[in-house]
Amino acid sequence: MGKLYLIPTPIGNLQDITLRALQVLKKVDIILAEDTRTSGKFLQHYQINIPMLSHHKFNEHQTLDSLIRQLKEGKQMALISDAGTPAIADPGFLLVRACIAEDIPVETLPGATAFIPALVNSGLPNDRFVFEGFLPDKKGRQTRLQNLIEEKRTMIFYVSPHKLLKTLTEFITYFGVHRKASISRELTKIHEETLRGELSELLEHFQKNTPKGEFVLILAGKE
CATH class of the missing domain: 3.30.950.10 (Tetrapyrrole methylase, C-terminal domain)
Structure with missing residues (x-):
C-alpha cells in the first residue's frame, strides 16, 4: 500500500518551506501539482526532480480512479498546490476522501497557508x-x-x-x-x-x- 502526503508550499517567499517537506518531496514516486509549470519552478529551485502529474479542479474527478489504483499498488505520492496548503480553497479534498474510503494512509504536513x-x-x-x-x-x-x-x-x-x-x-x-x-x-x-x-x-x-x-x-x- 502506498501513501498520500499533503505538502504545504510557500505562498510567496520560497524560504517558507519546512525541512521535512523537502525530505518528503525528494523521496516520493510522484508529485501531484495543481500547475506543473508553477510547481516546476519551485521544485527546480530545490533541485527536486521527481515526476509530476497535473491535479487540478478541472481534472480531479477524471484522474481519481487512476491515482487510487497507483496508491494501492504501492506508489508514494505528494500533493501540492500552487501555494499554501492543499485542499484549502484548492484541490485535494476529493483525493483525501477517496484515500480514506480505501484505507490508504494520508499524512498532512504543517506549513504555509495565507x-x-x-x-x-x-x-x-x-x-x-x-x-x-x-x-x-x-x-x-x-x-x-x-x-x-x-x-x-x-x-x-x-x-x-x-x-x-x-x-x-x-x-x-x-x-x-x-x-x-x-x-x-x-x-x-x-x-x-x-x-x-x-x-x-x-x-x-x-x-x-x-x-x-x-x-x-x-x-x-x-x-
Whole structure:
C-alpha cells in the first residue's frame, strides 16, 4: 500500500518551506501539482526532480480512479498546490476522501497557508473565527452574505483583485460602513501590505489605488 502526503508550499517567499517537506518531496514516486509549470519552478529551485502529474479542479474527478489504483499498488505520492496548503480553497479534498474510503494512509504536513498570518496580523479577535474562503461568483453569493450578517466570530475571505471593489461594496451593504476589517495582500512577498480600518475607508483606498496581488480579507464579527 502506498501513501498520500499533503505538502504545504510557500505562498510567496520560497524560504517558507519546512525541512521535512523537502525530505518528503525528494523521496516520493510522484508529485501531484495543481500547475506543473508553477510547481516546476519551485521544485527546480530545490533541485527536486521527481515526476509530476497535473491535479487540478478541472481534472480531479477524471484522474481519481487512476491515482487510487497507483496508491494501492504501492506508489508514494505528494500533493501540492500552487501555494499554501492543499485542499484549502484548492484541490485535494476529493483525493483525501477517496484515500480514506480505501484505507490508504494520508499524512498532512504543517506549513504555509495565507489566512493564518493575515488573521493574526489583522488586530481583530482571533480566538474564534470562521473561514469562508472564496465567495460564490453568482449563484448563492447573496444567500451566503445574508447568512453571515449575524455572525459574531471574525470572518476570513479570499478575494481576487478584480473582485475586491465589488466585495467591499457588498460588505458595506450587508455589514455596514463602520464594520472593522483588515486586508492583507502579497503575503511574504516584497510588496506585502496590510491595511486596517472601517469598510468604507478600505473601499475608498482601493478606489484610488488599483487592487493588485492576492488578497485575504479579515472581517470583524457582529458586536
